[in-house]
Amino acid sequence: MTQLVHDFETGGMEQKDLLGGKGANLAEMTRLGLPVPPGFTITTDACRAYLATGSVPDGLFAEVDAHLARLEERVGRRLGDPDDPLLVSVRSGAKFSMPGMMETVLDIGLGDASVEGLARHTGSPRFAWDSYRRLVQMYGRTVLGVEGDRFEDAIEAAKRAKGVAADVDLDADDLRNLVAGFRAVVEEDAGRPFPQDPREQLRGAVVAVFDSWNSDRAALYRRRERIPADLGTAVNVQVMVFGNRGPDSGSGVAFTRDPATGAAGGYGDYLADAQGEDVVAGVRNTLSLDELERLHPGPHAELLDIMRRLESHYRDMCDIEFTVEQGRLWMLQTRVGKRTAEAAFRIATDLVDEGVISEEEALGRVTGDQLAQLMFPHFDLHADRTLLATGMSASPGAAVGEAVFDSGTAVSRAAAGRPVILVRRETTPDDLHGMVAAAGILTSRGGKTSHAAVVARGMGRTCVCGAETLEVDVRARRFTTHDGTVIEEGDVLSIDGSTGEVFAGEVPVRPSPIVRWFEGTTAAEDGGPVVAAVDRLMRVADRHRRMSVRANADNAADAARARRFGAEGIGLCRTEHMFLGERRELVERLILTDTPEERQEVFDELLPLQRADFVEILTAMDGLPVTVRLLDPPLHEFLPDLTDLSVRVAVAEATGQPHDKESRLLLAVQRLHEQNPMLGLRGVRLGIAIPGLFQMQARAILEAAAVVTGRGGAALPQIMVPLVGAVEELRAIRSEIDAAAHEARVAHGVHLDHRVGTMIELPRAALTAGAIAEAADFFSFGTNDLTQTTWGFSRDDVESSFFSRYMEAGILGVSPFETIDRDGVGRLVRIGTEEGRRTRPDLEVGVCGEHGGDPESVCWFDECGLDYVSCSPFRVPVARLEAGRATVLRERAGRGRGRTHDGPGLPEAGPGPS
């Protein structure tokens, strides 16, 4: 029979699967010889067996009793002993911490008889009754499901009756009365009395922990975070130590470094005469570690020493829970601590300097998401600010604008040049135009997967959601904060999408120091510790990464910026904008002509214009590869709107004005109208339907290259044909391009290397990549369209309508447009790459969808063996960092040095309770 219960003495931190995170770390601290109250862990195996069968596995409680007996012997006290009772805590702890799991129950073992014994033995009736009332309250709420407010209300009533403010001002008699009140509440609400038998308490709590694995909140969290549903949780049973034994006791939390800035030196909060979560619950003001030193020099020195030992043992910043009982220090929890983006970079490089970790390991400890956060502009921390509320950081950035309460007002004020913050209780698809117009979005309801959050992230709009203390009254066009401050329509607000903070008035915005450094306006030496840390880790990433990074840029200014951010080429230069503005008229003519001669006239006019555009971009990139995509969108996008045009024609007809051209245009618009433009006449289909169009573009590109080369520069154009689904399409276009190249070579008398490739953005293209590679020098995965066509999702439609539903229901963990869907779209990328290279081993393969700048997706592309990723200029540093991490992490895993390190970015350190 497998052992289902392990003493802390026998486990270790490598056993998170079996003992859960909390249990494994308690065992590790015990192994290190730290002062940990003894206890044992019931394994996840036991939980899984319970979940599978619906009943506690045979022998589990016998095993628990055996371990309990040893514990009793060790500490010389017995559970339920009326003279000197042993008390324990029951603490859930899965491999990944998650919300919705049962909260810890402290002081298990107390009853009417033993509370008196505890009072006598400790000489403190107040302490004994305080512990008892905590037990009834916690047990009632978490195990018996009693409404927590009923207990809180009773405590408030007791304090009011006595005319005191703090919990510590209630004396033993008050607490005795509270216990009686609490027990009545339990009986009434749960329909049964609070159990007096300590073993029944213990067993009830253990089973309640098992059951909490399947609570709605936990199940939903797991679906969203893609945590397997069958891991189960461990349960820790631990001897109680008491921070609530009077003024020489207390409980605290600490970090081995500052989790906000990363600065070295311990950092913590301590609350005297307090137990459990009191210290973080804000019941009274807490003390700093320095103040703890004055109060308890001995335990303080010991704590600092332990913090140093934990750091060097875990080789990272740790967070800690501790308790002081009558001047004696006890350790109750530790793990690698959560930190801000700033702190992550700083701690990682500091640990390198301290000789604790290698530079490669440091790179693995920061993430592209953290770098992205550091690149957003932020509010001036030194400015006067009035905090109105804190909600959830749904979409990063710092936005300032007038509060407006409906989308119509948002659109009209924004059109008048006044930035607005759209404030709603929550948003719906009807708010889309207001969200587009707003500088930022603030809601009082909904979480990070609410409509507002999902759509704002999709658009890159700053958003704070779920600021629940705000009472939003859309009809009265105002909101009220928890302290009664009223903000009316037109009042200025500042919202911080990276922290979730909402401020009154205009808070000055500062550009990110990291961006200023990338831009070259600050030197690394002058940027302070965070810039220095980023600089250093970027170098490590660049040194290691296998993939190169290009940018998506359509003009010379973006191209230049992309180079400053480290782009090594352009992976996607769109040509649509070259058909807009004054040139739109040429497109109209192109569509209206019937003869090849007239068409050629239009091409002859377009050619020099396009050539000039390409000369600029090729010059800016100076010999680095520039991938130009031939015209992609349906032509009607360049024509007037159908309704507008119909009206114009009708008015002209009615008033007898000439309208011959308008009428022809109207016919063309009607002819080109499509039910599903995304799946219609676009991409390579346009090139085939309008002979000469792609040839003209290719000529413009190649002649531009000739011009640049002729001036003594270097040019490396790559001509990319969009939306190919069959090799025959590419062949047809390729022969036109090759002919154009020949002409350009003859005309300019220069040697030109030209490469022709295709975007892989249709499932059929990926599935027939082996054949397509016969006609392609390179592939570039257009993962936006590939996602749309693989899922059958029209991005603009689905993100603003049902996506938030899908996420709330856990059907999608993250939008497949943000992070590549590995199993579907990602698999097509892999198939396309492998089969393309089978035909042509030197096939260059990249990706140019927005996924190229998404951290998780970059790792996937590295795994698929892509040569480069391309993304918007602003994301280039993120992609460089992630490409470096991908290599380093893969190599470390390959070397079998996959020592488990639950650093930031891994689920355990993710959101969830502490």
Ligand code: ADP
């Ligand atoms: P969470 O996972 O929510 O942090 P914990 O199991 O850490 O829950 O427990 C909640 C609080 O109770 C923490 O402050 C913890 O330090 C405290 N606590 C847990 N077990 C004991 C114990 N045996 N003695 C004293 N305090 C304890």
Ligand code: MG
């Ligand atoms: Mg496309």
Ligand code: MG
């Ligand atoms: Mg804890």
